[in-house]
Amino acid sequence: MASTPQVCEFGWPAPDFTLPGIDGRRHALADVAGPRGTLIVFMCNHCPYVLAVLDRLLRDARDLQALGVGVAGICSNDAVAYPSDSFANMARLAQERDFPFPYLHDESQDVARAYGAVCTPDFFGFDASRGLQYRGRLDASRREEGAPDLRRDLFEAMRAVAETGRGPAEQVPSMGCSIKWRAA
Template identity: 60%
Template sequence: MVSLTTPVCDFGRPAMDFELPGVDGQTWTLDKAKGPNGLLVMFICNHCPYVKAIQERLVRDTRTLRDDYGVHSIAIMSNDPNEYEEDSFDNMKAVAEKYDFPFPYVLDETQEVAKAYGAVCTPDFFGYNADLALQYRGRLDASRKETAAEDVRRDLLEAMIQVAETGKGPQEQIPSMGCSIKWKA
């Protein structure tokens, strides 16, 4: 398992469209997923210890962003499930149910969406403003393979509130760290 960090935010880069099947039985597109004040595109999976360490916080913060700030979220699973059975579509459904995901959880079977976004690891966060221009490419918080202390700074939440209110993300961003996306051969 290779741990990687995400590149610096490419401010203003437009969100790429997609059409992906969700565990809820719907097909999700960029337009259908976005909120009135922005969209958080997250590349996650089920097996990664970095994602497992933040699951509950991710649900808490994305629910706050949706309900209080009009920023919606979508989680994309781009790993090759043949490499990790835990990342299968059925297991995606189970995880979404277990944690009561307040966002669609979709499968990028061809991995084309992850490539179009330049996603490198799980979790990898792309925070867009209302115009779907990139404003955040950082971490959720100080968690790594273990959940950080309860009182740590909530980097992603604070950044996306700023994006919702001003259309601009913070200039200083700490990269996310996680497991490399499991690319198909």
């Protein structure tokens, strides 16, 4: 089922976290933060919305890192109910696709709850002081990859954050599969 996150609450502080990465290390927010901003992406391995934009996300992550923006991906889905989102499968996908950022596992789902993440992909773009500046989409792609000339909404927003400290006043929310929450 498709979900859409809330609009950006400018200045909202990034919740701290420490999560295991597929590289065998634990990563805190401070470890992944960049000197000019930080992008936290809630994503997973099986969502058609993520898979439709994955190549573009990897491209944009590399380009943003070159501008001093730190990037991390977080998978918070229930891997028992969705085995394709298991830690082992996260590592496989990241290796196959050469992820340029840490891919972290939020098994307890506490980090997704702290951020208010609702879908995959769900993008949280923070300024250098870790205040929220972007909660929009990557581009106009949906369940299928969009045209090659689509505006790079996420990249352009985070480039502005890196250069000015501010995200765009108008943002189009991301859309994706709902986070797969564990049964209560």
